[in-house]
Amino acid sequence: MYKNSLRPGRVLAAVTVAQFVFALDMSVVNVALPAIRTALGFAPLDLSWVVHVYALTFGGLLLLGGRACDLYGRRRLLVTGLAVFGLCSLAGGLAQEPWQLVAARAGQGVGAAAAAPAALAMLTTTFTEGPRRVRALGVWSAANAAGGALGVLAGGLLTEYASWRWVMLVNLPVVAAALALLPAAGPAEERPARRERQAARERPDVLGAVLATGGVGLLVFGVVRTEARGWTAPATVGTLAAAAVLLAAFVVTETRAPAPLLRLGLLRSRWVAGANLLVFLAAAGQFAAFYFVSLYLQQVLGLGAAATGAAFLPFSAGLVAGTVVATRVTAARGPRAALVPGAVLAAAGLAWFAGIRPDGGFLTDVLGPSLVTSIGTGLVLAPVAAAATTGIAPHEAGRAAGLLNSSRQLGGCVGLAALATVAAHRTGTSTDPVALDDGYALGLAASAVLFALAAVVATVVLPRRRPDTPGPRPATPAEKQPEGTPA
Template identity: 85%
Template sequence: MYKNLRGRPGRVLAAVTVAQFVFALDMSVVNVALPAIRADLGFAPLDLSWVVHVYALTFGGLLLLGGRACDLYGRRRLLLLGLAVFGLCSLAGGLAQSPWQLVAARAGQGAGAAAAAPAALAMLTTTFAEGPRRVRALGVWSAANAAGGALGVLAGGLLTEYTSWRWVMLVNLPIVATALALLPAGGPAEETGRAQAPPVRRERPDVPGAVLATAGVGLLVFGVVRTDVRGWGSPATLGTLAAALALLTAFAVTEARTSAPLLRPGLLRSRWVAGANVLVFLAAAGQFTAFYFVSLYLQQVLGLGAAATGLAFLPFSAGLVAGTVLATRVVARRTPRAALVPGAVLATAGLAWFALISPDGGFLTDVLGPSLVTSIGTGLVLAPVAAAGTTGVAAREAGTASGLLNSSRQLGGCVGLAALATVAAHRSGGATDPSALNSGYATGLAAAAGLFALAALVAIGVLPRRRPPAAGHAPGHPAPLTPAENRLEGTRS
């Protein structure tokens, strides 16, 4: 085992942590800048949402493909490629002079993130063997993921108010450069996706599965994110979602019949993998919704500016990191379930407290307390769910499992936010006065609490109570790791 986190393992951890931070940051940093972007580039009101939606569309739609590609062609290679594409598109977005240029740049960012995010998590799980060291590494990774999402609101507010909206895109460049500089050159981390047994090396990509999965997930995200304009019951929405369901059904049939599937059905027979993906879907839906409604409450009801709204999220960021650190200590001694259940319960309580917001409230009375409770609970969920979702997964499928987990997180955020935004809008009745808006946001936050309650039930009812089995011996994995894979897992001293 590695005796410390210095050397190659430490550099891998540092590189993938910085990479995950910038991907999470980009999910929220743009939101606060949307009014400034509209004024500068002349977006039509109905087109402005595509600055956010197109990133979610390409990121979510390509994650499964990116995860499988990094298993076949090398995780380090895909991480380098994804980071390079993400950085170049960030530069293009910061220099955009028209709406279509910015939307195209955001689509490119999503594609780059879809290649790099599963590669980063797969490098982490194949560098650190299952046990306390992997738990600690995943804790650091999860803390960066949480901090990126929360600090994105702060960074977006400060950059928009004191510099220019363009810096919400350009700020990615030094972060991407740091990740690239930290990434070790060559060696085991690079060979993880290719140093397998000969049959894996000669394996052909599952092109039909890739097309069906990308099209199906992409249509699902597209149908969901456009409900803000067309509504859930419109023929366009229902038709899009029906087409997505048909494509995903065809994908499932194809994967069951092909000899080299994009997503092996046996992987989902593991209770750890299946339970973690359902749980992260629900938790992401609740987390994204909390960010969205609390941000709107601060600005539209309490009247705070962009920078002040960002600063108001600092306690949330601190709580996420604290919860992640606590979860790392718990999981190192017990199982992911031991942190997931109390974390989901705590997040449920925090969001239920948030649902008591008032039009005449304030930061100290309505935001600070529930922010800390919700964020600590969410932090307790984030690190364990990453550990649970990669438990018992052989190195040869680490990228696939990572892509699946990221895809579930992304879909959960998109579907949950779109659904609960509709619920909130229905509750407010289309009125824009603070009292009506407050009622809608409170209803949305209460529904988010319900999602975390469901996540707690999944953790209790699906995830095993026993300590995770060793990699390569989990249900659905017929063969143990090869000697090369064991070396790559870091099991030799």
């Protein structure tokens, strides 16, 4: 546990700002890609790596980042990760060559992989399980949702009225604000002598870290390349097969490791397993929906970058509204009470979205389904974090946070690649608005199916009872810490 002198309000403010900048960075770059290609001279097939390399390093290192923050201190990892993220954002904004921007994006992913699980773990260990934690997670989830949605608006405005470089440089003041808030949150974590002796005796799970990072990294790499090579290409099949082998070896290794990177026993909890499966499906549907709606607005309706960003404002408002409602429902009745109706509502909104027309408009084809989908998605985002950390002991908060972030990142990456392939197969090589509309509509319908499956998971897998008991199991002797010791 953290020391009592920590100020929960300042902790919440710091981790919320940190999560906002990570979510912002996931979407702010997308709208600027055409301008980046022109300015730096990217080859057409290389441009996608501006997005994909971030997903590759972020997704591949999240489990390692989650475990590291348990062993070496959450605030240490949060500060280090934020600093790396900020410096790489600066490097990206100053890039003069394509490889420099791609390298900077890779560095951003490394920093985010260290800081994101540390931020969530710091939040869950600062606020005890119950209504206070639910409210804190609600604020954190609202920042996550707002960052992702407002990133599209910010990307459009910055690209059109300033420069594409500002989609990278905009991160700097936000990172600076998060770092400035951390000292005000209370004294830094300490590692008592007992922890030092224990860490010296404990053999690090190096093999597990290598297998997990390599397996997840190859999975992301194989999936993102399907956009250019297809799912049945030998290179794709070989990469995904290698990823499967490494991940299977990781599972075997973790059952035998004395101090595993991911204790597989966590997944025996229906809260943890159900929440991670649910967030994988929801992220797959949400990321794909953002992608298809953005393309519909620009390539079918003919809106510019700034107008496209502005069109996402109702979506942002709906996400925040849904998160506020979900926080209240979860505090009163538990996560499941918000997750089930939220997933159903998001599925209904995306099914409505699938009716987009080539001769449509914002008011007739976008506004209504945007509000329904975003409110439903907001109802899912806050409770899923609460569900995934239910019953988790403080010494495993980083593991649980890294697992949840990995599930979200992998879901978004795999879902977007898979549904983009489905839409492209329907569209073919045509650039006619009618053909493009047909492909985007199919992709949105598939996103609706993913949220419907998420609703099934919430109904069937998550326990009906309201969670009110801590810890799925006691700590092992090697994992125990003295009372009052920071994790």
